[in-house]
Amino acid sequence: MPLSSTMIPIATQTLTVNAGTITFSSIPQNYTDLVLVSVFGASVGMDIHVRFNGDNNNNYSTNRLFGNGSAAYVSRADDSGIQPRTSVNQAATVTTILKENIMNYTNTTIYKPVIGRYDYSGQVETHAGLWRSTAAITSVSMVSLGQAFVTGSTFTIYGIKAA
Amino acid sequence: MGSISLKTKSKSNNLTAPGDVDLGAMIPIATSTVGAGGVATVTFSDIPQNYEHLQIRFISRNTRGSNTLDAIGIRANADSANNYANHRIYGAGATVTGTGEITVNRITISHAPASTGAGANAFGSGIVDILDYKNTNKNKTIKSLGGYDDSTQSNGIVGLYSGVWLSTTAINSLTIVSTDGTGFSQYSSFALYGIKIAGA
Numbered sequence: 001m002p003l004s005s006t007m008i009p010i011a012t013q014t015l016t017v018n019a020g021t022i023t024f025s026s027i028p029q030n031y032t033d034l035v036l037v038s039v040f041g042a043s044v045g046m047d048i049h050v051r052f053n054g055d056n057n058n059n060y061s062t063n064r065l066f067g068n069g070s071a072a073y074v075s076r077a078d079d080s081g082i083q084p085r086t087s088v089n090q091a092a093t094v095t096t097i098l099k100e101n102i103m104n105y106t107n108t109t110i111y112k113p114v115i116g117r118y119d120y121s122g123q124v125e126t127h128a129g130l131w132r133s134t135a136a137i138t139s140v141s142m143v144s145l146g147q148a149f150v151t152g153s154t155f156t157i158y159g160i161k162a163a
Numbered sequence: 164m165g166s167i168s169l170k171t172k173s174k175s176n177n178l179t180a181p182g183d184v185d186l187g188a189m190i191p192i193a194t195s196t197v198g199a200g201g202v203a204t205v206t207f208s209d210i211p212q213n214y215e216h217l218q219i220r221f222i223s224r225n226t227r228g229s230n231t232l233d234a235i236g237i238r239a240n241a242d243s244a245n246n247y248a249n250h251r252i253y254g255a256g257a258t259v260t261g262t263g264e265i266t267v268n269r270i271t272i273s274h275a276p277a278s279t280g281a282g283a284n285a286f287g288s289g290i291v292d293i294l295d296y297k298n299t300n301k302n303k304t305i306k307s308l309g310g311y312d313d314s315t316q317s318n319g320i321v322g323l324y325s326g327v328w329l330s331t332t333a334i335n336s337l338t339i340v341s342t343d344g345t346g347f348s349q350y351s352s353f354a355l356y357g358i359k360i361a362g363a
Binding site: 006007032033061062063064065072073074075076078101103104107109110111113114115117126127128129130132134160161162163 | 187189190191192193194220221222224252253254255256257258259261284285286287288289290308309310311312313314317318319320321322323350352354355356
């Protein structure tokens with residue numbers, strides 16, 4: 001039987017024009033976790049929501065811990081997506097990194113926990129979120145409300161297998 | 164036609180023959196998923212000694228009476244004596260906290276919602292790195308990113324955790340414990356991986 005790697009790149013999107021939404025659909029159901037790695041830029045005030053299965057209702061909540069060079073802060077949001085802290089002083093060039101770990105995404109018994117990092121030159125941030133659904137995740141969208149992801153932004157989703 | 168044997172290798176530029184398979188640097192070692200009734204602890208034993216680092220990726224819901232949350236700890240080689248120290252910075256509600264402990268019997272690696280106080284179906288998650296785990300010349304460092312949100316309680320925690328096991332012994336087992344509670348609920352799941360370095 002062929003052997004395979006543990007962390008498998010499922011798909012990558014690189015923007016050739018600005019876009020407000022990136023979607024990975026028809027995600028295979030044969031991994032344990034998903035990892036979404038995004039490197040992008042956008043204008044000041046970017047408000048990112050990570051959504052699953054096209055659900056844009058207020059079925060998500062996120063705890064955020066962040067520092068901006070002078071102090072540490074915490075905040076929490078109930079919103080229409082996993083919502084890292086809204087950016088400030090963010091560059092329009094491709095300098096921001098968002099990494100989301102979407103755990104046990106095929107489990108149809110539990111709500112889906114997400115843990116991630118959202119960092120750029122003006123901020124270090126980590127967050128833990130929850131999508132209140134027991135549905136298996138078949139699509140992942142990154143939505144930037146108000147400001148689009150700029151050309152050159154890249155988005156890759158990986159699958160991670162457990163033993 | 165003769166058969167082709169598979170040779171597993173982790174170094175992509177070392178694939179030299181048909182049938183060679185590149186497994187990459189991250190290898191799944193074992194997974195423990197908690198069944199009905201829950202468990203008190205989760206242990207990975209007989210950990211192979213041929214990796215550079217270990218990583219545990221988990222989801223967890225703890226059992227702790229009527230509390231809404233519990234801390235998760237980790238121990239090495241079944242050492243439950245006070246041979247650990249740890250620090251963490253975490254945010255909960257509207258408060259950022261930095262704290263640490265010395266002379267404790269585990270390293271705190273995350274917090275998780277706890278039944279029966281937490282909202283239904285809420286689980287926490289985390290990623291734990293156990294660095295240079297088989298090096299017998301230094302104490303062992305463990306760091307993690309973990310947390311949860313329990314939407315129905317409008318609370319949660321997210322934090323960065325690190326700690327040390329004050330032993331130069333190679334790690335051959337890891338035990339995950341509920342710090343203040345009694346264990347882990349059904350569907351909690353812990354997956355252990357080995358991480359290789361180049362040339363390994």
